[in-house]
Structures are given as C-alpha cells and as structure tokens.
Amino acid sequence: MYVPHTEAEREKMLSTIGLKSMEDLFQDVPAVERFPDLRLDPPLTEMEALEELQDLASSDETTSELVCFLGAGAYNHYVPSAVDAMISRGEFYTAYTPYQPEISQGTLQAIFEYQSLISALTGMDVSNASHYDGATAAAEAVSLANAHFRGKRSKVILSPALNPQYRQTIRTYNPGTELTFIGDNSGVALDDSPEALIPLIDKDTALMIVQYPDFFGRVYDLSKLAEAAHAAGALLAVSAYPIALGLLKPPGEFDVDIVTGEGQPLGIPLSFGGPYLGFFATKKDYLRKIAGRLVGETVDNRGQRAYVLTLTAREQHIRRERATSNICTNQGLIALATTIYMSLLGKNGFKEVANLNYQKAHYAAKRLSELEGFELWSDEPFFNEFTLRCPIPVAKLNESLLEYGIVGGYDLGLDYPQLSDHMLLAFTEMNSKDDIDLLVEALAEVSHD
Amino acid sequence: MTEPLMCELSSVGRTGLRFPQSDVPESALPKGFERERLAWPEMSEVDVVRHFTRLSQYNYAIDKGMYPLGSCTMKYNPKINEAVSRLPGFSMIHPLQPIETVQGALMLMYNLQEMLKEIGGFAGVTLQPAAGAHGELTGILIIRAFHASRGDTKRTKILIPDSAHGTNPATSAMSGLDVVELKSDPNGNVDLEALKAECDDTLAGLMLTNPNTLGLFDEHVKEVTKMVHEAGGLIYGDGANMNALLGIVRPGELGVDILHYNLHKTFSTPHGGGGPGSGPVGVVADLVDFLPAPIVDIIEEGDEEMPPLFGFVTPEKTIGRVKAFQGHFSIMVRAYTYIRMNGPEGLRRIAEHAVLNANYLMKLLKDIYHLPYDRICMHEFVLEGQWDDAPDVHALDIAKRMMDYDLHPPTNYFPLIVHEALMIEPTETESIQSLDNFVDVMKKIAKEAHETPELLKEAPHNTPVGRLDEVKAAKDLVLTCNLEAKP
Numbered sequence: 029m030y031v032p033h034t035e036a037e038r039e040k041m042l043s044t045i046g047l048k049s050m051e052d053l054f055q056d057v058p059a060v061e062r063f064p065d066l067r068l069d070p071p072l073t074e075m076e077a078l079e080e081l082q083d084l085a086s087s088d089e090t091t092s093e094l095v096c097f098l099g100a101g102a103y104n105h106y107v108p109s110a111v112d113a114m115i116s117r118g119e120f121y122t123a124y125t126p127y128q129p130e131i132s133q134g135t136l137q138a139i140f141e142y143q144s145l146i147s148a149l150t151g152m153d154v155s156n157a158s159h160y161d162g163a164t165a166a167a168e169a170v171s172l173a174n175a176h177f178r179g180k181r182s183k184v185i186l187s188p189a190l191n192p193q194y195r196q197t198i199r200t201y202n203p204g205t206e207l208t209f210i211g212d213n214s215g216v217a218l219d220d221s222p223e224a225l226i227p228l229i230d231k232d233t234a235l236m237i238v239q240y241p242d243f244f245g246r247v248y249d250l251s252k253l254a255e256a257a258h259a260a261g262a263l264l265a266v267s268a269y270p271i272a273l274g275l276l277k278p279p280g281e282f283d284v285d286i287v288t289g290e291g292q293p294l295g296i297p298l299s300f301g302g303p304y305l306g307f308f309a310t311k312k313d314y315l316r317k318i319a320g321r322l323v324g325e326t327v328d329n330r331g332q333r334a335y336v337l338t339l340t341a342r343e344q345h346i347r348r349e350r351a352t353s354n355i356c357t358n359q360g361l362i363a364l365a366t367t368i369y370m371s372l373l374g375k376n377g378f379k380e381v382a383n384l385n386y387q388k389a390h391y392a393a394k395r396l397s398e399l400e401g402f403e404l405w406s407d408e409p410f411f412n413e414f415t416l417r418c419p420i421p422v423a424k425l426n427e428s429l430l431e432y433g434i435v436g437g438y439d440l441g442l443d444y445p446q447l448s449d450h451m452l453l454a455f456t457e458m459n460s461k462d463d464i465d466l467l468v469e470a471l472a473e474v475s476h477d
Numbered sequence: 478m479t480e481p482l483m484c485e486l487s488s489v490g491r492t493g494l495r496f497p498q499s500d501v502p503e504s505a506l507p508k509g510f511e512r513e514r515l516a517w518p519e520m521s522e523v524d525v526v527r528h529f530t531r532l533s534q535y536n537y538a539i540d541k542g543m544y545p546l547g548s549c550t551m552k553y554n555p556k557i558n559e560a561v562s563r564l565p566g567f568s569m570i571h572p573l574q575p576i577e578t579v580q581g582a583l584m585l586m587y588n589l590q591e592m593l594k595e596i597g598g599f600a601g602v603t604l605q606p607a608a609g610a611h612g613e614l615t616g617i618l619i620i621r622a623f624h625a626s627r628g629d630t631k632r633t634k635i636l637i638p639d640s641a642h643g644t645n646p647a648t649s650a651m652s653g654l655d656v657v658e659l660k661s662d663p664n665g666n667v668d669l670e671a672l673k674a675e676c677d678d679t680l681a682g683l684m685l686t687n688p689n690t691l692g693l694f695d696e697h698v699k700e701v702t703k704m705v706h707e708a709g710g711l712i713y714g715d716g717a718n719m720n721a722l723l724g725i726v727r728p729g730e731l732g733v734d735i736l737h738y739n740l741h742k743t744f745s746t747p748h749g750g751g752g753p754g755s756g757p758v759g760v761v762a763d764l765v766d767f768l769p770a771p772i773v774d775i776i777e778e779g780d781e782e783m784p785p786l787f788g789f790v791t792p793e794k795t796i797g798r799v800k801a802f803q804g805h806f807s808i809m810v811r812a813y814t815y816i817r818m819n820g821p822e823g824l825r826r827i828a829e830h831a832v833l834n835a836n837y838l839m840k841l842l843k844d845i846y847h848l849p850y851d852r853i854c855m856h857e858f859v860l861e862g863q864w865d866d867a868p869d870v871h872a873l874d875i876a877k878r879m880m881d882y883d884l885h886p887p888t889n890y891f892p893l894i895v896h897e898a899l900m901i902e903p904t905e906t907e908s909i910q911s912l913d914n915f916v917d918v919m920k921k922i923a924k925e926a927h928e929t930p931e932l933l934k935e936a937p938h939n940t941p942v943g944r945l946d947e948v949k950a951a952k953d954l955v956l957t958c959n960l961e962a963k964p
Contacts, residue, residue, distance in 0.1 A: 029818050030553050030745070031830045032908040038830075041837045041909065053832045053853060054725055056694040061730045063825070067595055071820030074557050081814060085566025087581035094578070098571045101801055108494050110522055112563070118540030119533035122554050124885075125751035130940040131880050133480070134532035135750040141483055144957040148516040154956045157751070160607035163801035171651075193801040200769070200797030201614075203621060204653020247510060276510045290801070299562075300582045301572030301802030303607070303753030315954070321751065325958070326950035328942040329935075333479050338950040344610070344647035345891070349656045354647035357608040357741065361749030371483055371525050372493035375517040375961070380496050391501035409507035426575065435574055461500040 029071070091298060093433070095463045099413045099454025100243070100438035101162065101191050102301065103293045105271065105381075106457055111295045111368045121361055125321075129336040130328075135360065136335035139323040142367040149273050149370075150287035151280020152309035157321035158359040162267060162290030163197035165306030166190070166237060168319045168353060169265040169286045170198055172310070173235035174205060175317045175352055176263065181234035185211035187222055189242035190267060192443040198237075207234070218444065219406065222248050226256045233262040240268045240279055244440075244452065245413035246406050247272075250282035258283070263314075270294050270307070271456075272411040274382025286310045295369025296362055305362040316342065319353030381457055385412035388464065389455035395468045396453075401475055405450055413454040415440065415447070419475050422451045428474035434467055480531050483518035487962035493522040518960045535941045536750070537885050543911050547857045547888040547900025548642065548690055550720045550742030552831075557818070558745065558811035567810050572802040576788045582806065583787035586773040589813045590757075596816075596824065597716075597736055598729025599759030601792075603768045605804040609717055612737025612756030613648040613684075616713050618796045619735055619760065619767045620682045621652060623711065626767075626794060632681040632709070638667055640691055640892045642717060645684045654681055661894060665693040665850045667701050676708035685733065686715040690892040690900070691850050692835060692857035694721070702732025711735065711764075719743040720904070721832055721856035724825025734761045740805075744812035755808040766793040771803055830905035831856040834912060838903055841916045845923045849895055857902035859895045870926040872897040874933035878925065881939045882918040 033041075038050070047053065054062060072080065091104045098104075115121060119134060126132030126139075139157045146155035159165040170184055184207050186195050195212055202209075216224045222238050229236065236257055241247045250266065257264040265286035266279040271293045273279075279287045291305030292298070310318060316339065324338035344351040373381060389412040397404045401419030418425055422439035429436040441448030455464070520528070537544070544551035562568065570579050590602040606612040617635070624632040635654040637645045639661055646656045657675055662668040667685070683705045688694045695701060702712050714728045714736035720743045722728065728736050740746045741754035748754070760768060771789035779785035789803070819827065832855050839848065839858045846860040862872025876886030876899070888900040903912060925932050937943065 029815075029823055030555060031826055031905050033830055033833075037909045038833065041833055045833075045836045045840045047836075047853075050829045050833065053829065053836060054694075055853065056696050057726050058699055058731070061726050063725065064598070064727050064730070066724055066821035066824065068592060068821045068824070069817065071823045072817050074818065077557060077814055077818050078561065080817065081561040081810070082564060082566075084581040084585050085561075085564035087584075088566040088570050089574075089578040090565045090569035091571060092565065092569055094574075096571055096574075098573050100573055102572050104571065106496075108522075110493070110526055114526065114529040114533075116559065117530070117533045119536040119538045120529075121559075121747045121749050122539035123536045123750040124544065124546055124549055124551060124748045128537070128876070128880070128886060129945050130877065130937050130942055131537035131885065132535075132750075133941055134534065134536035137480060137482075137532055137535075138529070140956075140958075141960065144960050145517060147957045148960070160611060160753075161801050164607070164611075164799075191801070193798060196798045197800055200618065200799055201651075203618065204651065247507060249509065273512065274515065275506065275512055277512050297568040297807075298571050299568050300570045300579065300806040301804065302800075303755075303805040303808060304801075315956075322956055324950035324953070325955035326946045326953070328945050330943045332942055334942040334945050336945045336947055336950050338947070338954070338956075343643075345643040347647070348643045349646035349650040351643070351647040351650070354610040354614060354644050354651050355608075356610045356644050357748070357752040357754040359749075359753045360751030361747070362753055364750065368525060368529060371518055371520055371528070372522060374487070374492050374519040375515045376490070376519060377492040377494045377496065378515065378517065379512075384496055384499055386506070387499045387501050387504055390504035394504075409510060430575060430578070435571065435578070438573060457496055464501070 094435050095433060095466060096435040097437050097453045097467060098435050100452055101193060101290060102298055103454060104298060104456055104458050105293050107295050107297055108372050110372055111365050114368050115361055115365050120364060126337060133334060136323050138364050138367055140325060140335045142363045143323060145367060145370045146307050146309055149270060150309040151278030152287050153312040154315055155307060155309040156318050157323060158363040159306030159308055159320060160359060161304045161306045163194040165288035165308045166194045166267050167198045167201040168308060169237060169288050170235060171319060171353055172286065172314060172317045173263050174207060176314060177234050179206060181232050182206050182208055183233045184209050185225055185228050185233060185236040187225060187238040188212040188216055188218055189244055190237055190239045191243050194267060222253055229256050229260045229262055231260055233260055235263045235265055237265045237267065240266045241272055241411045244406065244415045245410040246408040247276060247410060250284060254283045271382050271385055274378040275386055276411065291366050294366035296365055303359060303362055305359045305366055317352055320355045320358055384457040385455065388459050392455050392464045399468065399472055412456060413452060416451045416453055418449050418451055421449055425474060429470055432470040434470055482958065483520060483960045484962060486524045486528055487518040487520050489519060489962045489964055491519040491521050493520055493525050516959050516961045519962045542883060543907050543915055544885045545887050545901050545903050547902045548717055550902060550904055552745055552904035553906035554745055554747040558814050561814050562807040562810045567807060580787055583773050585813055586809060587787050589809050590773060592816050593738055593757055593759055597759040598727025600762040601765035601768055602757055602759045603772050604757045604809055605769050605799055606756035606758055607800055607805055608752060608754035609737055609739045609756045610644040610648060611799060612758045613644055615758045615769055615799050616735040616737060617648050617652040619764055620711050620713065622767045622796045623764060624681055631679050634679045635681050636675055636683040639894050640689045641684060641686055642715060645715060665689060665691045666695045666697055669697060669700060672701060672704055676704055678709060680708045680710040682711040682713055684713045684715060686718060688718045688721050688855035691859050692854040693850060693852060694855050698731050706732065717742060718856060721828055723828040724821060725828045729761060734764060740808055740812040745815045746808045746811040753805050753808060755805040767796055768792045769797060769799045770795045827905050834903040834905060834907055838901060838912055838916065842919055845920055857900060860899045861895060861897050862899040863897040867926045867930060870930050870933050872899050875922055878922050878933045878936035879918060880937040884915060884918055
C-alpha cells in the first residue's frame with residue numbers, strides 16, 4: 029500500500045541503477061536470513077481495515093457510554109471541536125521537528141506560544157517544548173537537579189503523595205546515577221502534611237518532589253517547604269494538575285524551582301493512556317540545564333520577527349554523551365493541541381472550567397460523606413479529586429458499580445496497602461449532578477449488599 | 478509574513494468556549510489558595526482557528542511534498558490511520574478502566590506486540606516507550622539489568638560506532654554506562670579490528686545501527702554480533718532504519734538482542750511537528766523477563782464460546798515502568814492499521830521500494846555531488862554538499878536553496894563522519910516524478926553553486942521568512958512573552 033510504482037517504472041529505475049531485479053538491491057544482506065516468510069495475516073483494503081478496527085473499538089466501553097469517576101493521573105475533560113480540527117491539518121501533523129526554521133514557522137511560533145502559556149499557568153519564568161508525559165517530566169526534574177549540583181548531592185526526596193507511577197518511573201530512570209530516593213519509604217505517615225518531609229532535607233539533598241494537588245487530592249500551601257529546601261540549598265519541584273491552576277495559586281507563588289505535570293487535561297483525549305504531554309517549567313536560573321527543545325524569538329535577514337530552536341548545544345544531536353538528556357522526538361502535536369485548548373478557553377473560560385470541576389467535586393464530597401459507612405479520608409482543602417474511605421473493599425464496590433454503568437474510583441489499596449478500602453474519585457465538568465446522584469445511590473445500595 | 482501573537486488578536490472579555498452553568502449547589506472556594514491573575518489571551522473561536530490555520534500554512538509538510546530527511550523516514554501518513562485512531566472506542570477510554578471494559582484495546586495491543594515480534598524476530602515486545610530515544614533508554618536499562626542479574630557488575634562499557642545517532646551516546650551516558658566510540662572502516666562498516674580490541678570482560682554491549690546512518694548494510698554484521706556475544710556483551714539495535722529491513726531480514730536473526738522500533742518512522746505514524754512518536758522495544762528470549770511493566774498478555778485462555786481475556790502483566794525481573802500508563806495507544810492504533818493493510822508482502826514491498834528509490838537518486842546524483850561511500854545503499858545515502866571549485870558554498874546553503882524550489886532539504890551535517898553531509902532518504906512513497914523533480918532541483922542548485930553562488934548564500938528567497946539570526950536568539954533568550962490582551 030502507498031507505494032506508487034508501476035511495473036514499468038520499476039523496470040526503468042532498476043535499469044537506471046544497473047540492476048536486473050529487486051533482489052539485487054539486497055546483496056549485502058546475509059543470504060541465509062534474507063527474505064524471511066513473515067507469518068502475518070494477508071493485507072486488508074481500507075474498507076476491510078476500517079471494519080476490523082471498528083469491531084475492535086466497539087468492544088470497548090467508552091467514557092460517554094459509562095459514567096466515569098476515574099482520575100489518578102488522567103482525566104475525562106471536554107475537548108473542544110476546534111482542537112482536533114486544527115491538529116488534523118496535514119501542515120501540522122505531517123511536519124517534522126522544526127529544524128529548518130524558514131519553512132517551520134507555524135510549528136515554531138505555536139511552541140513559543142505554548143511556552144508562554146505554560147509559564148504563565150505555572151507562575152514560572154520559562155517552559156520547554158514538552159516531555160512524554162507527567163511521569164517522565166518529573167523524572168527530568170531529577171536529571172535537572174542532578175546536573176545543577178553536578179552529581180555532588182545524592183539525595184532526592186519523593187513525597188509519598190506523589191503519583192505512584194511517577195515515583196516508579198523516576199526510579200527506573202536512575203539506576204545509573206548515585207542518587208538515593210527517600211521520603212516515600214521513610215516512615216512519613218500518609219495523612220501528614222508535606223511539611224512532615226522537612227526533617228529529611230539536609231545539605232546532601234538535591235531535590236524534593238511533591239504533587240499539587242497531591243495524589244490523594246489534597247491541596248497544601250507549599251511555601252514552608254520551599255523555604256526549608258532553599259535554606260539547605262536544595263531545589264523543590266512540584267508536579268501540578270493544570271486545570272486546578274485555573275482556580276488555585278500557581279506553584280510559582282510558593283517560590284518553587286520546577287513545575288512539571290501531566291498536560292492531558294488540557295484538551296487531550298484519554299486514548300487509553302496516551303499520547304499525553306509532560307509540561308516542564310522552571311526559573312531562569314536553571315534554564316541551561318533544562319532538557320528537551322526550546323524555541324526563542326529572533327529576527328530574520330529581512331527584519332521580520334521569527335522563531336527558532338535555541339540553546340541546542342544542550343541537546344543530544346550536538347552534545348552526544350554530554351547532553352542533559354537523550355530526549356529527541358517529544359510531544360509536538362500534543363503541545364500544539366493544548367496550546368489551541370488554552371487559547372480557546374483563554375483566561376475566562378479556563379477559570380470557568382476549573383470552577384465547574386471544583387463545584388462538582390465538592391457537591392459529590394458532601395453527598396458521599398453523608399452516606400452510611402463512607403467517610404472523607406482527609407479534611408484538607410481539595411480541588412476535583414478526593415479520597416473516600418469505604419465500608420467494603422474497593423474492588424468489590426467497583427465491580428458492582430459497573431453493573432450500573434459506573435466506572436468507580438481508583439483503588440488506592442493497589443499502591444498503598446494501608447489504604448485498602450479507600451477510593452480516589454475524580455469529578456470534572458463532564459459529570460452532571462444526575463451522574464453524581466446516581467453514584468451516591470448506587471454506592472448506598474451496593475455497600476449494603 | 479509575520480503572524481500576530483495571540484495577545485495581538487485578543488480583546489478583554491472575549492472567550493472561545495462557553496461551559497454550561499453549574500447544576501450543583503455552590504461551595505465556597507478554599508481560603509488563601511485563590512489565584513489572582515492568569516496572564517492568558519482572550520480570543521474567540523474564529524480568532525483561534527484563523528491564527529492556527531495561518532500558522533499551519535507557514536509549515537512545510539509531507540502532505541505538501543517530498544521530505545527527504547535522512548534517518549527520519551518521512552513517508553506518507555495514511556489518512557485511514559487518523560480516522561481509526563479517533564474512533565470513540567479508542568479515544569474515549571480511560572487507561573485505568575476495568576480490563577473487562579477495554580478488551581478491544583487490549584487485543585489490539587496484544588496483536589501489535591505479536592506482529593512486531595514476528596517482523597523483528599523477537600520473543601517479547603513492550604509497547605510502553607514513548608519515542609525512539611525512550612526505547613533506547615529502555616533497551617540500555619535492560620542491558621544493565623541483565624548483567625546485574627548475573628552479578629556481572631564490571632560490565633560498564635558500551636560501544637557506539639562513530640556514525641550513530643546522537644541519542645545513542647546520550648542514552649548510554651544517562652544510564653551510567655561508559656561510552657567508547659568505535660570507528661568505521663573505509664567501507665562504512667564497523668571496523669572489526671577496533672571492535673576486537675574492545676571485546677573484553679567489561680563490555681556491556683554494542684549499539685548497532687544497521688543499516689547505518691550512511692545507509693549501508695554492514696557487510697560483517699554476523700561477525701560483529703558474534704564477537705560481542707563471545708565477549709559476553711549484548712547487541713542493541715537502533716531500529717530507526719528498520720524501513721529498509723521490513724520483510725528483508727529480521728534483526729533478531731542477525732544476532733540483535735534488543736531493538737527499538739520507531740512507529741513514527743517505519744510504521745507511518747505522523748511526526749506531528751516533533752512527536753508524539755512511539756518506540757516499542759523487542760527482545761530475545763533471555764531478556765523477556767526484564768521488559769518494562771506492564772505488557773499485555775492473555776490472562777484467561779478462551780474456548781469455543783468465550784474469547785480469551787486480555788490483561789496487563791508484570792515481567793518477573795522487570796526494569797520497572799518507563800512512563801505512566803501503557804504507552805502511546807493512539808499511535809499504536811495507527812501502526813496496527815498500517816501493518817494490517819500491508820500484510821507480509823506489503824511490508825516487503827515497502828522496504829524494497831524505499832531501497833529502490835534511494836539507489837535511483839544516488840545513481841542520478843553521484844556524478845554531480847561527491848558520494849564518499851559508493852556501494853549499493855539501503856533506504857538512504859549520504860552526499861557531500863561541497864565542491865573544490867565552489868569553495869564558498871556549503872551543505873547548509875544547498876539545503877536553504879532547496880526551499881526555494883518547494884522541497885524540504887535533506888538532513889545536513891549528519892552523520893558527523895562525512896564532511897558537509899547531505900543525508901537523503903526518499904522513502905517508498907515517492908513516485909518517479911517526485912524523484913526526478915528532486916534530481917532536477919539538485920542539478921540546478923549544483924549549477925548555481927558554481928555560477929551564481931550568492932543565490933545560495935542568501936537563500937531561501939521564497940519562504941515566509943529568510944535566514945534567521947540564531948546567535949541573537951541564543952543571546953537574547955526571549956523564550957516567552959505576555960500573551961494577555963492589551964487593555
């Protein structure tokens with residue numbers, strides 16, 4: 029498919045090259061292994077492929093068929109129509125990384141605008157062009173800190189309330205460094221505030237990472253944490269939920285050093301886990317240690333404003349084994365999609381959607397905490413996600429909820445044995461009051477079965 | 478041209494999307510946490526759509542024309558792939574949904590794992606890595622974990638040929654391995670003597686790109702893999718150039734132990750202006766237990782009445798997880814569709830015509846541009862972009878001039894081992910008309926280089942912007958601006 033050559037053209041080309049057959053092109057390939065029989069199904073036409081893919085897709089139950097209260101790192105938000113319409117333009121999605129700025133100004137200016145929007149959202153000075161997702165963006169915060177201290181500080185403190193998948197990813201990334209990871213294995217109680225981590229900070233601490241709101245949904249003031257980290261010369265990174273920043277103080281106001289996060293809530297479909305977007309913003313001071321691509325403004329030889337990839341000497345294609353990261357292809361089109369989302373909503377629409385999320389979750393919390401046997405795990409402020417203590421195991425509850433067409437919350441016992449029977453529930457603008465009332469009724473019924 | 482920035486299109490009080498009124502009783506906002514200001518633009522939907530439509534028109538793209546970037550495999554991206562990736566059953570499912578509700582997605586992932594195993598000659602595949610470099614990181618971490626599991630901790634040396642992609646050394650250094658560069662022999666192969674000298678008991682492995690970035694299939698590949706294996710090392714295969722090998726040879730059968738696939742190159746998923754990619758990794762039987770978690774497997778066998786139940790499993794000695802969730806699923810949907818539509822004969826046809834196109838161009842250009850390695854090439858080849866009798870003209874000038882002829886330039890200044898490199902990969906989706914046009918343009922430019930070199934030095938002339946002041950960009954470092962509406 030998609031090979032335009034006719035038989036006559038193929039013959040003409042072979043004779044131009046001076047070969048007799050297509051096989052002659054592969055004379056360097058060892059004969060014994062050459063031309064294997066691939067045991068794959070025979071080719072399909074477009075009509076047949078569409079039918080097969082539709083069959084597969086239709087055996088999944090979607091978030092529009094079910095009522096979904098799952099969050100835990102990916103959120104069911106509304107995606108405005110203009111987002112997909114714009115990223116479906118071939119000029120955007122079939123372009124390469126903008127290495128040739130004269131014919132890539134579309135991509136470059138969009139990234140510059142993305143960097144500007146993310147910096148404003150997080151309250152930081154600069155943002156890069158993206159990482160793979162929220163987990164790897166957090167892992168790159170560790171790399172930045174390690175590079176900043178030139179490997180001379182060996183301790184990284186991970187809040188136990190940082191997304192467990194992020195903590196796993198950070199550890200996977202670092203077997204080659206001298207870093208040790210503490211904080212989530214240091215006996216700090218889960219119901220403590222992040223300030224309980226302060227005693228762990230010392231002169232050997234490179235970085236502390238916390239989440240805002242944290243994995244359990246709680247919102248804490250992080251200024252004391254930033255103060256304590258800075259007093260020891262350490263850096264503080266925060267993994268933030270972007271929609272929450274429409275309503276809540278941005279982490280920059282707590283004087284944190286790095287803000288990362290998962291950009292999926294900003295107009296990216298759930299798509300069973302990806303592709304999403306890792307955003308990464310920091311203070312000017314750490315700019316030269318940032319991984320990944322950066323776009324800067326400049327002028328062309330005709331005096332026009334124009335944009336170009338800059339500070340490329342940090343990157344792998346120039347610096348090879350001395351690069352700050354190996355990142356090459358990142359999430360260009362997804363960053364573009366979030367840029368379109370952020371510009372469509374703008375400052376007013378974004379505040380509106382953030383408020384809707386907040387209101388729905390608080391209504392749900394009030395209703396659920398009135399249910400017999402259920403209780404909010406924490407009385408700290410929260411945004412759109414919270415932890416609910418349940419009278420029976422979460423797996424059992426969720427199984428029953430599914431019969432009502434409800435996807436219940438995340439079973440926290442899977443990651444935190446001490447929180448078995450605790451469910452993490454997320455609410456967004458996609459959940460109507462009726463959906464929430466249905467959840468309350470269903471939980472009342474199934475918890476008594 | 479200059480497209481306004483969002484702030485220049487904004488007006489206080491505008492918005493591009495309205496949300497429904499809240500249908501729940503109002504709760505008070507948390508005291509002390511309220512955000513005071515968000516410096517974002519205020520635009521209508523029309524403003525936004527026109528802004529991004531205009532921006533898109535300043536881009537070059539495969540949909541506009543040939544994109545012969547070496548090592549990037551800029552082939553046509555079929556439209557059906559885009560359509561199926563957006564089916565609600567794929568795009569509207571949460572990654573943590575109960576597995577009973579996502580059997581279609583899991584079956585697709587399982588089948589894609591199986592297909593990639595078959596195509597590459599491997600025993601196991603993970604779909605989790607997000608891009609090629611991420612797949613490399615996964616592979617190198619597997620090499621470390623394999624040696625560590627045998628208590629073989631002194632193996633810290635990784636060999637990387639001097640023609641390798643920059644991500645290879647960057648990945649190895651990131652994983653704490655010591656990088657030793659291996660030189661190429663005069664034919665562009667791995668230098669066997671140099672390799673032999675490094676084969677000792679500190680050898681962790683060799684990162685091999687085959688065909689290499691010169692577009693040459695290593696004539697001694699089996700000797701190379703054998704030598705490394707005999708020294709106790711593993712072979713990492715950089716699959717960036719897999720487009721030349723589909724149905725031609727399985728890397729696993731040549732002694733490659735680990736290989737990443739770039740779904741966004743070989744399997745036609747779009748590059749998106751710099752991602753998202755997808756970099757699945759295949760491994761041989763000895764390494765299956767080290768794959769990152771989770772991978773998809775059959776967790777309950779089916780029978781005549783019930784289909785099997787697919788779910789996630791964690792390999793026994795897993796290196797851990799390399800990102801959140803299970804990978805770039807919607808990219809997998811596209812690659813799956815592409816493989817299904819091609820079938821085994823279609824895949825071989827892709828590689829054959831990618832190689833045919835490259836050799837055709839090489840043949841027609843090698844008398845005009847110096848070809849440092851004159852052998853049958855695979856899917857790409859490298860020319861020198863300089864002439865002794867036109868000393869002021871460089872590869873960069875040729876690249877910039879090509880834009881004036883509505884072509885995207887080849888990769889330039891890579892691989893580093895060729896002076897003034899122009900690395901050309903046409904891919905199989907270019908027709909003979911398109912290739913002949915490319916040759917005509919390259920010939921015209923060679924002529925101009927000798928007769929009117931200033932045309933090249935000042936190029937491009939016909940693009941939305943001219944050459945950029947990159948020094949100013951790096952010196953002034955304007956990386957953001959305030960996009961708020963001006964009051």
